[in-house]
Amino acid sequence: MYFDTHVHLNSSPLYEDIDTYIEHALANGVNEMMVVGFDLETSRKAIEIANQYAFIYAAVGIGPNDCKETTDEDLNQIDEMLAQEKVIALGEVGLDYYWDEVPRAKQQEVFSKQIELAKKHNVPLVIHSRDALNDTYELLKAGQHYGIMHCYSGSYEMAQRFIDIGFYISLAGPVTFKNARVPKEVAQNINLDRLLIETDCPYLTPHPYRGKLNEPANVMYIAMEIAKLRNMEIEDVARITTFNAKRVLGIK
Ligand SMILES: [Zn+2]
Numbered sequence: 001m002y003f004d005t006h007v008h009l010n011s012s013p014l015y016e017d018i019d020t021y022i023e024h025a026l027a028n029g030v031n032e033m034m035v036v037g038f039d040l041e042t043s044r045k046a047i048e049i050a051n052q053y054a055f056i057y058a059a060v061g062i063g064p065n066d067c068k069e070t071t072d073e074d075l076n077q078i079d080e081m082l083a084q085e086k087v088i089a090l091g092e093v094g095l096d097y098y099w100d101e102v103p104r105a106k107q108q109e110v111f112s113k114q115i116e117l118a119k120k121h122n123v124p125l126v127i128h129s130r131d132a133l134n135d136t137y138e139l140l141k142a143g144q145h146y147g148i149m150h151c152y153s154g155s156y157e158m159a160q161r162f163i164d165i166g167f168y169i170s171l172a173g174p175v176t177f178k179n180a181r182v183p184k185e186v187a188q189n190i191n192l193d194r195l196l197i198e199t200d201c202p203y204l205t206p207h208p209y210r211g212k213l214n215e216p217a218n219v220m221y222i223a224m225e226i227a228k229l230r231n232m233e234i235e236d237v238a239r240i241t242t243f244n245a246k247r248v249l250g251i252k
Contacts, residue, residue, distance in 0.1 A: 001029035001238045003245040004219040005170055006092075006126070006150050006198035009035050009056075010045035014202050014215065021201075022053065025216040031055055032242070033216055034249065036092050036126055036150075038063035040074060043081055050086035057249065059089035059126050064096040067110040075113055082121040088249045090118040091126020092150055095139075098130040108139065115143035124248050126150050127167070133158055141165050148248060151200050156186050163194050168248050170196035173204035173214065176225045188229045196248070197222045197241045 004025070009018050025033065035050060036059040037043030043060035050058035060081040062070050081087055093114045095107050118125045125147030129136040133154045140147075146166035151174070152159060159169045169190055175183040187195075197219055199206075205214035206221040220234070223241065227234040245251075 001031060002197070002219050002223060003032040003242040004030050004199050004216045005034050005148065005196045005245050006036050006200050007033050007216050008201060009049055010037060010042045013213065015045065018049065021215045028217040028220060030216045030219055034059055034089065037061055038092055039066040040077055043078065047081060047084055047087060057088045058086050059091045060087055061091045061093040061114055062110060063092050063128055064094050064107040064111065065099050065101050067107060068102045070110050075117065078114065079117055082117060082123060088251065089124045089126050090114055092128040093125060094128040095132035095136050096128065096130045097132040112139060112143065115139065115145055119145050124148060137161060148196060150198065151204065152186065153183060155182060156189050159186050159190055163191065168194045168196050168244060170198045171222060171226065172198050172200045173206035173222065176206040176221055184229055187226045192240055193244060195241055196245055
């Protein structure tokens with residue numbers, strides 16, 4: 001029923017107890033997931049997990065907070081990983097000016113090189129963008145490729161601009177928070193054909209479990225909130241977002 005498009009079963013503390021979280025997910029109707037890497041190690045683990053379960057897919061990439069020392073040799077490894085069968089996206093990659101742990105010029109360089117790799121392998125990008133939406137938009141527009149805006153937190157107007165250059169908008173836990181006016185506005189107005197749902201677990205736990213550990217089973221709370229905001233049945237939100245996920249990720 002649900003496709004959780006962004007999980008970190010490849011990192012602590014979910015990785016250590018992965019079978020339990022996969023069981024919970026399946027028991028709660030989450031029958032497909034994409035495990036997303038953010039450095040070489042988590043990318044390798046994403047592939048290892050995807051190779052064990054038919055319904056789990058992998059995305060590989062080096063994210064903006066983990067690219068301080070990234071070399072062309074590291075990017076060659078991402079290039080090689082992208083050739084594997086269960087690797088269906090490049091990410092998460094992008095820009096993060098909130099933490100600002102890596103100089104912006106370095107983030108932009110590593111991001112741009114990975115946009116080229118996604119084009120080479122013809123896989124969608126999974127974009128992490130925090131306090132950097134304008135620069136992210138400019139680099140993506142210049143790169144002329146497509147993909148997913150993961151845990152999108154910008155305005156509806158900006159979402160529309162990303163849609164216009166080939167991106168899907170993925171909503172996570174924050175849409176369920178009581179005072180999250182902007183994400184709720186996006187959920188209400190966005191073109192349904194471009195909407196995805198994700199947990200980004202173990203982070204960003206949705207209401208009513210905010211403050212606890214997040215896991216893929218919780219993706220239903222995001223679907224439930226979108227259904228409420230749009231006056232739809234939750235089954236329809238599940239069906240449409242799953243269909244969209246398979247379309248953008250190229251899953252038959
Ligand atoms: Zn993530």
